[in-house]
Amino acid sequence: MSTASDVAEEVAAPTPLRRRGAALEDAIRAAAFAELTEVGYGAFSVESVAARARTGKASIYRRWPTKQELVLDAIEYGFPTAEQCGLVIDVDHATSTADALREVARAIARVMQSPVGAAMRAVKMEAFSDPDMARLVDERFQEPRREALLGLLRRGVERGEVRPEACTRLVADVLPAMIAHRVLMMREPLKAHHLEAIMDEVMIPLVQAH
Structure with a gap:
């Protein structure tokens, strides 16, 4: 009343x-x-x-x-949905997992460097000292995107491009975490060559089948 x-x-x-x-x-x-x-x-x-x-x-x-x-x-x-972030994509059969992951990385970078990124940085900083906030942020925002990346990694396993051991929630967190750390925490611009380095030096070697 x-x-x-x-x-x-x-x-x-x-x-x-x-x-x-x-x-x-x-x-x-x-x-x-x-x-x-x-x-x-x-x-x-x-x-x-x-x-x-x-x-x-x-x-x-x-x-x-x-x-x-x-x-x-x-x-x-x-905040954009996982689809709008480019994490849920209709991948053509001819597209390799590596190329699909590169497109995902570019999509994440675009979002993180937009006004949405500023909002997420504010919330993530608060989550450091607020366990309830941290849990809600993971449930509402990170989990759907984690699942989308896991779907892409599973596709890679089926194609023989991703080693089965790399198809885990922890590995799915690596790419978004590296991009978020540079953009949101370090507040440094993320250029094309930075993304390529993340992919070529970290992400692709981490997941690729030998």
Whole structure:
């Protein structure tokens, strides 16, 4: 039930728009995602999200009781799916596993160097000190992409291009982790020759059948 303070917050919101249901929720998610990419997790505030979405804080808290829940939902809203990241691809039979992995690496790099990457960096930094956040990040974002890469490695095993021992969750984490480390943690640009080095010096030797 709304309190007097809730009502006051709604009235004080900057020029509220008469949106309801899914339209309002999407506007809040979009505003939260924009806020996260610009200021990071530490400076992220529900007040600023409410201003961006042109609604009141009470409208947000009724749907997302905590800042953490709002941030994760905003990331899920703004983060590309595994398909959009290029991790789930309709690989032509003529395409080798090595070439398919190179395309995946380019797709991951594009995403990580976009505004989405800034949002993910903010959340991953918070996850270092928040076990619940770390678990949710893995469940919502990393696990689907891990499974997609495992599918590509399994295809490689069937084609005789990937050694069976390399078809593991740990190996599937290597490529995204190396790209994320350079872009999100070290904040260094990732050029084409960097990707080629990752593939030729690490990823391909790690998985290829002998």
